[in-house]
Amino acid sequence: MxxxxxxxxxxxxxxxxxxxxxxxxxxxxxxxxxxxxxxxxxxxxxxxxxxxxxxxxxxxxxxxxxxxxxxxxxxxxxxxxxxxxxxxxxxxxxxxxxxxxxxxxxxxxxxxxxxxxxxxxxxxxxxxxxxxxxxxxxxxxxxxxxxxxxxxxxxxxxxxxxxxxxxxxxxxxxxxxxxxxxxxxxxxxxxxxxxxxxxxxKLRDMPAKGSNFLNRFLLHPLVKRSLPRLWKKKAAPQYLGIFTLTAGAGAILTAAFGYAVASLILLFAGSVAQYMRAAMVQFGSVVTVRDWTRLALEFLAATAVVILLVKASVTPTLAPNLVIAFLLPAHLLLSRAGTLNRRLALMKPDMRLILLVLLLATIFGAFPYGLYGAALYTGLFLVLDRYLTKDSPEKPALRGQ
The missing domain is CATH 3.90.550.10 (Spore Coat Polysaccharide Biosynthesis Protein SpsA; Chain A)
Incomplete structure (x- = not known):
């Protein structure tokens, strides 16, 4: 022993x-x-x-x-x-x-x-x-x-x-x-x-591999500045998790009342809080476990987006819009589960990037167009990633995170 x-x-x-x-x-x-x-x-x-x-x-x-x-x-x-x-x-x-x-x-x-x-x-x-x-x-x-x-x-x-x-x-x-x-x-x-x-x-060496440009150049520096203060509060991961779920639930409520911008701001803020929580947990966890908070937020975000889409659609466009709404998370799941070519790391779509695109489109009064654009972007990314991976099999690929 x-x-x-x-x-x-x-x-x-x-x-x-x-x-x-x-x-x-x-x-x-x-x-x-x-x-x-x-x-x-x-x-x-x-x-x-x-x-x-x-x-x-x-x-x-x-x-x-x-x-x-x-x-x-x-x-x-x-x-x-x-x-x-x-x-x-x-x-x-x-x-x-x-x-x-x-x-x-x-x-x-x-x-x-x-x-x-x-x-x-x-x-x-x-x-x-x-x-x-x-x-x-x-x-x-x-x-x-x-x-x-x-x-x-x-x-x-x-x-x-x-x-x-x-x-x-x-x-x-x-x-x-x-x-x-x-x-x-x-x-x-x-x-x-x-x-x-x-x-x-430890903060300087905190890995950012596989992160897209939003995470690497905006959220990653923000997390590095915030973690020293968060570490002083032992309950910070729990608080961040509660805020994440509360923001997701609030997003559904505001979406039901038709406040699209407020709903997407809450979702984006919740996703940033979850990103910070994941950064804290990676230092303290002995064994990596399934992140149920992230999964719950993704479900709440999908629900809020569907509600916003239904309110923003007219009868003739509702069906195709819903098809795109279900196609978008499928693209995200495929990009997360597959391998990632190093040359595309900065372009990799994730929930935060999609929410930011939808928020910007909604501010300009074009929420459905933002959804179409996000689905097109994720689809093109999957095609390009598959093409480059087949084109250069000798180069090691990054596992999607």
Whole structure:
């Protein structure tokens, strides 16, 4: 069994509390360390904290309610009672967070491994092993080696003791290159300032592949500016989801009363809120689940558009207009389910883009023409995408999002 040992022994540079309890997006640094340990395949979580903190006790209680095995210890000698010689322990030092590549490396079969970097002036904050290497705060060891920690003084750092144990046992070393370090292989958070820097780096690297021009050049920058404030409110995803559904329901109500512009504005605002919610969830979710809020909004949007179309149509044009109204979402589903040629990424239609087209057409009093234009655009996109994909099969295609 894999055990995760996460240290909360050091306070941040401001002295406000353990580094692991510094707030980041979607919770604290400790939350991200726990998620990393879950991806390691750890089945038990042990928190090393010499001083009892209420926030840690609350976290342990919450984990137990979720069915996770979590405990905390104050001294190195207490560690032995939670592990057998057949177990394996992965230690994460204060403020250390590995990236997905290192997580993948440790998620396989248990192996002894010490993560290091070649000595350099830019790595002064990491503990030095010898003349050439510094330790990056992560070590994977057999729990049988914990017996060496029983007799160490309580004022010794467990991380340093584990490091010495690993070095004396000639534990294999995984040397992280400067290039990988520069790409964020290991994040070392020590203060509120470094926490903000880490957050900005995550926002900078937030993927925008496969997004059309509306998402990439307007909504993506807007989300990057908004997320730091939204992350400070733990209930923000729920609030955004409620707003999304409320906006969709309000759009149906205003459409029924004939307020087409107001209805489409509500739908567009709800779709933007859903886009922000999806951006927040992608950082915090361990497992990707079906986004029911998005599906509900799409149903509400389709209902509102049909109501607006019925009100804007006369008897001779109602039937063809309804055909187009049902053809448009079919085009959107096909474009989402299929592959996407890279050259067409900026042109890919989605619900937000269609709603914006309909809103602009409605402002100029031409809602049905906007619907026809949107259906024509999505249809041409599907044809062009299929043609280019067949024309260049050797080029990898992006999965539609």
């Amino acid at each position: 894999k055990l995760a040992l996460i240290s909360l022994a050091k306070d941040d540079l401001e002295g406000t509390g353990p580094i692991a309890l510094l707030p980041l997006f979607d919770g604290t640094l400790l939350d991200l360390q726990i998620r990393a340990a879950q991806r390691f395949g750890c089945e038990k979580f042990i928190f090393l904290c010499p001083v009892t903190h209420g926030a840690l006790l609350q976290k342990i209680d919450a984990m137990k309610q979720q069915g996770l095995d979590a405990e905390y210890v104050r001294t190195p000698s207490d560690l032995v009672q939670y592990a057998t010689d057949q177990d394996h322990i992965i230690y994460i030092a204060d403020g250390i967070l590995p990236n997905a590549e290192i997580v993948e490396q440790l998620s396989g079969e248990p192996q002894e491994l010490l993560f290091t970097v070649l000595h350099g002036d830019e790595y002064q904050e990491f503990e030095r092993i010898d003349l050439n290497q510094r330790w990056l705060g992560i070590v994977s060891l057999n729990t049988s080696r914990l017996s060496a920690l029983i007799d160490i003084p309580d004022d010794w750092e467990v991380g340093s003791a584990l490091l010495r144990t690993a070095v004396q046992a000639d534990c294999p070393r995984a040397i992280i290159s400067d290039r990988r370090m520069g790409a964020g292989a290991i994040a070392h958070v020590q203060s509120e300032i470094s926490a903000e820097q880490f957050t900005r780096r």
